Amino acid sequence: MWTWFYKLASPPYVYAAAAALAPWFLGLAAITVGYGLVDGLVYAPPDYQQGDAFRIIYVHAPSAWLSLFAYTSMALAGAIALVWRIKMGHAVAAASAPIGASFTVLALVTGSLWGRPMWGTYWAWDPRLTSELILLFLYVGVMSLRSAFEDPSRGDRAAALLGIVGLVNVPIIHYSVTWWNSLHQGATVAKLGKPPMPGSMLWPLLSMLLGFMLFYGAVLCMRLRGEVLNRERQAKWVREAIKS
Amino acid sequence: MNMAADGLSVEKVHVWRGDRHVLRGVSLSLGPRQLLHVSGPNGTGKTTLLRVVCGLLRPEQGQVSWRGHSISSARSEYQATLAYASHEPALKGDLTALENLRFAVGLKRRVTADELRSALQRTGVAACADLPARVLSAGQRRRVAMARVLAMSASLWLLDEPFTNLDAAGSDVMSSLLQSHVAGGGSALVVAHHELTVECDMRRMELA
Amino acid sequence: MRVGAFEAFGLVVRRELCLSFRRPDQLLQPLVFFLIVTTLFPLGLSLQLSLLRDMAPGVLWVAALLSSLLSLDSLFKSDADDGTLEQLALCGQGLTVIVVAKTFAHWLVTGAALVLVSPVVGTALGIPGAAFATMLLSLGLGTLTLSWLGAIGAGLTVGLKRGNVLLSLIVLPLAMPLLIFGAGATDRAISGTSAVGALYFLAALCVFTCTLAPFAATVALRITLE
């Protein structure tokens, strides 16, 4: 079993694997997102309360989930790289950060657009959106710390440490924001939670979620090749790869 | 090599700083009663080598071991036995020379003010023991840093350009301190550009 | 006769306090900043104490947060600049003891001073005397937690040129739960309801941060010292 793990640590293998996997991920992502869009927009029945506005969930929920998933995988990849000194972990963390940040922005925009019909304003400090906003600040902190160092290997390790500290704080932030929201606004305001959904509404959501995950995999593989090249520029295998 | 058994040994250390391959497979060994003079043009990694040896910088490849054990396994025990003098004299401007020594040496071993004053005496700066370090000249600061290395009574000295800013008298004091340290069973790794006039078992290493 | 960890801790704390009191003006700066920021709010909002009292916990805590952040930069910066940080790291005591001692001494000089000044600011913002006990306790826990979060941030950014902007960017998101529970406790104390719940959360945050942050700050410093 360990050869599989050992292979993951060798840059040429990661570089080649990323190149091979990217198109597969992208193709599967296109299919699942396509199906999710058609099924969600056309066939899923409108919500009895929110009418067709609820269809925004097919973009908001997957992107909110992806923003957290990407941050967790960034922090774990960084932790593995920091503890076991595997350079590829830093490459995965560096590749994962911008994707996660873009999904966080998407979740925030779709969340506030969805909130407009419900609350009458684009921003009403909904606990989930507030946590999402703080998550965006964590992303910006990690990405700017990584690029602030001239020596990329130190930037990687600093960003990995901040990623771990951030990951430990995400649940604390989420809980304290929820506590703060319930303190001031009480639970009356309809929060952005996922309403209980019948199958016809749920299937498109699951396929959109799967589609976004596959898309994340695809873009991660594409970015990873760039990150590996940046870190292994002097290595012999890069010269062969470039020449071919 | 039995020499490495009870001294410092560095095997094939590689260090990259960004794209620059600063240390390319450097190896050395340093036993008791030995002095290693490391020299070479600027930017060839002399200071980086010192930082690797004292355990501040972990090399990408290669091994540093002290008395047979790798320093990464027992880092603070190893660092307790060494005294490192960096390129700057590393003194707090607001503290007096004596206070600087008390706080620096006091973390390594219990030491009395008299011992510190005698160390300052031996490096010729006893007069400015109670002056704040910021009013001292560069040469005096270097002598205070020398007194700190002396007062630590460490068995391994790692000195980065110890002779900078020293006048003739200062260089003689430095050379005699090095000689008595090495004669007394200690070992020293000195980075310096010019020739060292220390009568002891001295080897030279050129970093290209 | 190697020096024990506690003795080294005491020596480093004495060193930090000695250094801080050699430059008392630098000690006053964060406190004056704290006073200035809290006077901004009445000028910007209104002078009726009744209105100010509702905003007082938030104003007090935001001002405390920002002035603590201001002083965090000096935690490792001066030692890193003149090379003494390396000497401390190499003294054979292990970097964690040094980081714990330096952060604790830094909190004594900045956070604790802030807590002592806060009654003055509290009365200025119309906080009733009855709420002072909770306010002082919550500020004490809050500033200690912030010093530790700041130690991680300062450890990461001390070697960078424009490090202190990045320091705030890194530390503030992590300090938001602190602000929520701190201001929440003070707010409840003012309105007379029991603030015990929020204080328990704040204390939990403080204990959690004070136990884990030293190791994170040590790793951060080790990365910078390379």
Next chain:
Amino acid sequence: MGAGGNQIVSTDFWSMGGYARFVWPCFAFAGVVLGWNLWSARRYYAAARLRAERALEAAMAAGEEA
């Protein structure tokens, strides 16, 4: 293709039950974000490859290359 019948008439589909102003911008912005991710990933890889080639030429020029 999907369980619920297609009771939505095509003209009414675009109005999204009156919420078109909110639903379509969301999906449009989602498209923008997905597109940006693909574009920036490709651009990042191309830039990295360029830097690697330049480093290779520099190494060849410096005669390091065996």
